[in-house]
Amino acid sequence: DGGITQSPKYLFRKEGQNVTLSCEQNLNHDAMYWYRQDPGQGLRLIYYSQIVNDFQKGDIAEGYSVSREKKESFPLTVTSAQKNPTAFYLCASSIRIDSNQPQHFGDGTRLSIL
């Protein structure tokens, strides 16, 4: 089945540690996105990529980094510079960046601080 796979489902980070969240899609989509969701809140865009080897900062990029070396993969690293990383992280993809192209979401990774 085609879709987006995020792993792990739950992740724990120690103080001062970098952690990487995985996102893989087999939908052949060019565009991929990372969102952060806090309890009871909406989706805030962290980074997005419209094509391989290209990515752009979203609204809350500080303390995060990404790479897009393959079309299928868009990993997100939460660095130690992100002082409040506890949140639900969602990855999405779309055929291209255009509002008439719906985004398809993974099932999320919940990150907590130990």
Added chain:
Amino acid sequence: GQQLNQSPQSMFIQEGEDVSMNCTSSSIFNTWLWYKQDPGEGPVLLIALYKAGELTSNGRLTAQFGITRKDSFLNISASIPSDVGIYFCAGGPSGSRLTFGEGTQLTVNP
């Protein structure tokens, strides 16, 4: 960028009641989408609207693309407990990135 206002922020209803929520934008949109997010999961697309005045149904859900192209409505008829979740609107002008609303948290009491 576009501003998108979604209301209400939350709703508490009894099973069997009808539900209505809406989104308004600060600019003209060419697309309106409605998603549902179940607890602990990612949002899933419910309905997509691409034309002003369009009215589309998906089971007990009905959504409309407003005539002014600056608003959209989602109605749920005869709510059931599994309707619980967060409903998001999304949209934008042609060629732009999707903008998401803040979500409507729906609670259905049996």
